[in-house]
Each structure stands twice: as C-alpha cells, then as structure tokens.
Amino acid sequence: MIEITGLRHRTLTINHLTITPGRTFLIGPNGSGKTTLLRLISGIDEPESGTIIIDGNVPRMVETGWVNEYPDRNILFSQVYDEIAAAPRFAHLSCPDTETQVLDLSFRIGLKHILRRNVRDLSGGEKVLVAIAAAIISRPALLVLDEYDSHLDPESCHQIDTILRSGEMRYIIGCTQHMDIAATGDHVIALERGRVAYTGSPSEVFRHYENTAFYPNSWRITQ
Amino acid sequence: MRICLNRVQILRDDWFLSADGRFCEGTHLVSGRIGSGKSTLALVMAGLFSPTSGTIEYEGSPSTMLSLQFPEYHVTGSTLIEECLSWGLDPSRILLNVELEDRPDSDPLSLSRGELKRLHLACVLEQQNDILLLDEPFSALDCDQKMRLCNQLSKRTSGITVIFTHEQEFLPPIDRYWEIREGNLMDLGRSPGDGNQILYYGQKQERPET
Structure with a gap:
C-alpha cells in the first residue's frame, strides 16, 4: 500500500490518499498537478511537508522505474x-x-x-x-509513467499494456490523457487544481465525468 | 493551392519512405505506425528536409508553418513573454488565451508539457499560414484542450492543413485520409460519409458554422 498523508508541495494539497498495488492511472487537466505528484511518489522530489510511505518505506528506498513526459x-x-x-x-x-x-x-x-x-x-x-x-x-517494485502514451500508436500501447498487466511490477502509476486507457486501470485518481477530486475504481471515478470530454469514449459507444 | 509530392523517396540505411501524391485545399490526416516516417514526411513537406530523390512543388506560392511533435524544440525565449514576442505576438493576449496569464515570467521549459503544447499551438495558429503542417498536435493536451483544438482547426476555411497523428478519439473534420504503410504513403481517399463532422465521444457532430 502507498499511503500519502498531509501532503503539501507547490500547488499540490493531499490530506490523505492510499494507492493499492496494481495499475493506477492519474487523470486531470494540463497543470492540475499530475507530474508534481508522480515526481513525489517516485522520490525524485521530496515533499515540502507531509509523508509518502510505500510498503513501509520512503520513496527513495524503493526501486523505481521512471519515464519522463x-x-x-x-x-x-x-x-x-x-x-x-x-x-x-x-x-x-x-x-x-x-x-x-x-x-x-x-x-x-x-x-x-x-x-x-x-x-x-x-x-x-x-x-x-x-x-x-x-x-x-x-x-522495479514501482513503475512511474508520466504521459507515456502520448506519442504511441494503438498497437504499441497494446504491447506495453500486455507487459504492464503481467504482474512483474507491484505498483504501476501512470498519467494519461487517453481516458479509454485510464478506464482499464485497477484504480483511477482524478486531480483538479492540485487536489484529489475523485479516487476509486474507473466506474466510481468516471461517473462524475459523464457529459464531459474526460468520459471514456468506448463507454459512451456501448451505452 | 496544392502541394505536389512527385515520386519523393527518402532512403536511410535499411529504412525508406516513398510518397507520391497531391495535397489539395482542406484538412488531411496522415497516420501510420511508430517510426513509419510521419515526422520525416512533415519535414519534407515543410521544405526543411531534402528527399533522396523526387521533388516537392507548391502551387500558388503559399506561406508554410510546421509545428514539430515536441513543443520544446520550438522554444527560443527564456520567459513566456519572450516566447510570445519571438512569434511577433502580443504576450498579454496570448497568455490570457491559454490561461497562463499569471505566469508571464516563467521559463517555458518549466511548464508542464501539456501547458507548453497549448502555448505553442496558440502561437502557431495565430500566424494564419496557407499551409499548416501539424506533427502530433494532440499529444500531451488534455481532453478539453484537444476538443478546443479540433474546433479551432475546423474553423480554418482556406488553405491546406495536414495533421500527422496517432490520435483517434478527437479529430476535426477530415477531407482526406492518408496512411504510411510499409514505407509507402497511401491515399485512402475520403472516409465514408464524413468531411463535415467532428469525431467526438464516438458520435458525429456537425461542423460548426463559420
């Protein structure tokens, strides 16, 4: 479990957030704090205040893979x-x-x-x-992917997804602007203006985004 | 106005791209797998890269603008104000337009990539060029900004717009589809029944009145 408590860093304010093992997707508008949060979770930056604990360790003690946007x-x-x-x-x-x-x-x-x-x-x-x-x-135990999919074609996204689903890495946390990809995650966190607006399963989070551009395309077709 | 690619060939080690085709006025979409040559073709069509053989002709002496895939490659200013000025634009108007008005003195490279892409595209679209070549214009933009860009592009009533992209969810009305397959630029023609619709949410919407 990743536990974030009392976090204040630049524009980011998160009082409490837990992330379970699996594939977690971070969504939100440009400038909402996605990269800032990913940098803190990966240990590249240290929070101005508050703590991030990954299975009992601080981020810098966890082996981490990082892909920059x-x-x-x-x-x-x-x-x-x-x-x-x-x-x-x-x-x-x-x-x-x-x-x-x-x-x-x-x-x-x-x-x-x-x-x-x-x-x-x-x-x-x-x-x-x-x-x-x-x-x-x-x-690595933790893989952090910042907008990894914005230059990939659908076939390559699928190949990467197969590897991410193989269970070789305990935590995979990525941000994306492709809501159809986010909708396949185990867990979705929606950021708005530096705060967690919604967190939970894809269906729990995306029900708040019906009738917006952030609703997954594929869900709209099947409804 | 037309761009004519006459038996253009680019050869590089064991890689090649072959393109022969006419791009008339309207909006064109060029797709293809990673590494198939979309960015290379964009450079060739902008006149910035000489093909190994073949020629490129512009009919009607048009002005050309290429937006590169990576917005950071365009940055020349050390602040957002300088960056807008380098495009010959009024910084206060542009920054207000892209909602970065409270950070005029920030380094462009300190922006999030989506914010930088938004600023870059706003500067590009202000230029009103006859030929607009956009390499992955949607990458890093959030869903609202992608939709906004579609609306802006659909309002271009003249000239040639060519979009090189993997994007499938958000697209402006496309007049002609192209795909690079196994090193060859294929003309897929007009897709059935479209040309005046914005693809969004999997539904078709009518092109806004201009």
Whole structure:
C-alpha cells in the first residue's frame, strides 16, 4: 500500500490518499498537478511537508522505474542497446545475462530492429518505447509513467499494456490523457487544481465525468 | 493551392519512405505506425528536409508553418513573454488565451508539457499560414484542450492543413485520409460519409458554422 498523508508541495494539497498495488492511472487537466505528484511518489522530489510511505518505506528506498513526459529527458546513452542495458549493467549483471534481458525485452516491445540505432535519430514514439524498456528491464517494485502514451500508436500501447498487466511490477502509476486507457486501470485518481477530486475504481471515478470530454469514449459507444 | 509530392523517396540505411501524391485545399490526416516516417514526411513537406530523390512543388506560392511533435524544440525565449514576442505576438493576449496569464515570467521549459503544447499551438495558429503542417498536435493536451483544438482547426476555411497523428478519439473534420504503410504513403481517399463532422465521444457532430 502507498499511503500519502498531509501532503503539501507547490500547488499540490493531499490530506490523505492510499494507492493499492496494481495499475493506477492519474487523470486531470494540463497543470492540475499530475507530474508534481508522480515526481513525489517516485522520490525524485521530496515533499515540502507531509509523508509518502510505500510498503513501509520512503520513496527513495524503493526501486523505481521512471519515464519522463519529455521523451528526450529520459536518455542517458547514445545507442538504443546501451540505454536499455543501463539498469542491468549498473546492477553488475554479467554481459551475457544483460544481453539476454535486453534482447528478450526488446522483442516483447518490438524494438529489436533498432537496437543499434542512435537514440537521437529515433522517432518520438520510438524514443518513448526505449524509455519504457529502460525503466522496466529491472522489474522495479514501482513503475512511474508520466504521459507515456502520448506519442504511441494503438498497437504499441497494446504491447506495453500486455507487459504492464503481467504482474512483474507491484505498483504501476501512470498519467494519461487517453481516458479509454485510464478506464482499464485497477484504480483511477482524478486531480483538479492540485487536489484529489475523485479516487476509486474507473466506474466510481468516471461517473462524475459523464457529459464531459474526460468520459471514456468506448463507454459512451456501448451505452 | 496544392502541394505536389512527385515520386519523393527518402532512403536511410535499411529504412525508406516513398510518397507520391497531391495535397489539395482542406484538412488531411496522415497516420501510420511508430517510426513509419510521419515526422520525416512533415519535414519534407515543410521544405526543411531534402528527399533522396523526387521533388516537392507548391502551387500558388503559399506561406508554410510546421509545428514539430515536441513543443520544446520550438522554444527560443527564456520567459513566456519572450516566447510570445519571438512569434511577433502580443504576450498579454496570448497568455490570457491559454490561461497562463499569471505566469508571464516563467521559463517555458518549466511548464508542464501539456501547458507548453497549448502555448505553442496558440502561437502557431495565430500566424494564419496557407499551409499548416501539424506533427502530433494532440499529444500531451488534455481532453478539453484537444476538443478546443479540433474546433479551432475546423474553423480554418482556406488553405491546406495536414495533421500527422496517432490520435483517434478527437479529430476535426477530415477531407482526406492518408496512411504510411510499409514505407509507402497511401491515399485512402475520403472516409465514408464524413468531411463535415467532428469525431467526438464516438458520435458525429456537425461542423460548426463559420
């Protein structure tokens, strides 16, 4: 369980919020505080006041994968292979084991054909896929994805979703502007002006957004 | 007014893109998988990238604007005011328009990506160019802002608008559909029964009167 208590940070005010294991999607207008909250949960920033406890630990003690909303800000190395291999190498895995992990994951994500390319020359969507691969290769307990889907095509979203659903990572917390994706989550948190407006299952949260642009497209068709 | 792609080919190692087609006045949608060449085609159509072979012709000496996929690549000012001025626009009017009027001295790169995209698109759309090339204009925008952009684009009554995108939920009325498949730009023509509707909530809405 992730427990947030008495949080005050920049424009964000959250008195109490719990997040259960599984896939959690954060929704809300641009500037509502989604990235600010994700940075705090991942331990990149520390709150001005209040606490965030993840299974009894502070965020910085939890192994975390992070994907930035600015695709270029994820990249450390020039070649795709080196970028994806970074986490196993930092963990001192042997070269053959690292290679096995990189090849296996790149096959699952559909990146095998670009492993020797320079990351700077990739398309926007390919950069995001590389960042996701680099973040999940070590199967962190917590995976934080900031707008990971805004440069992906539906087929790639589906491939990523299959991996996210595999249960290899205990907590997956992402924000999205695709409400059809948010609607498939275990848990949805809606932020408005730095506060949690609604939290709960997708049906509990989205019933407050009927007749707005934030209602999932697919639900409207089936009704 | 037309953009003619005459046997345009771009070859890069084991990757290629081949495009032959005419883009007439109206709104065009270009889709295709990740890495299929949408952004490359946008650069070629903007005249910023020379194809390996083939030519591109603009009939009617139009003015051209390309909005890149990543709004951060467009930033030249160190404050929101400077950024608006760099586009030759009145900062107070633009910032009010995009609801950033209380942060005129902020660094554009300190904005959330959706806010930066909103500011960038407002500056682009103020320019009233004949040819508007939009690479993933909807990415990072929230649902209300996507809808707002659709409405703004549907009000363009002349010129050529080309939208390169994966977006499927929110789209303005499209006159012609294109797709890049296996390295080839395919003309899919007019989709059945549309051209004057906004796709939204899975329902069709009539194009607003202009």
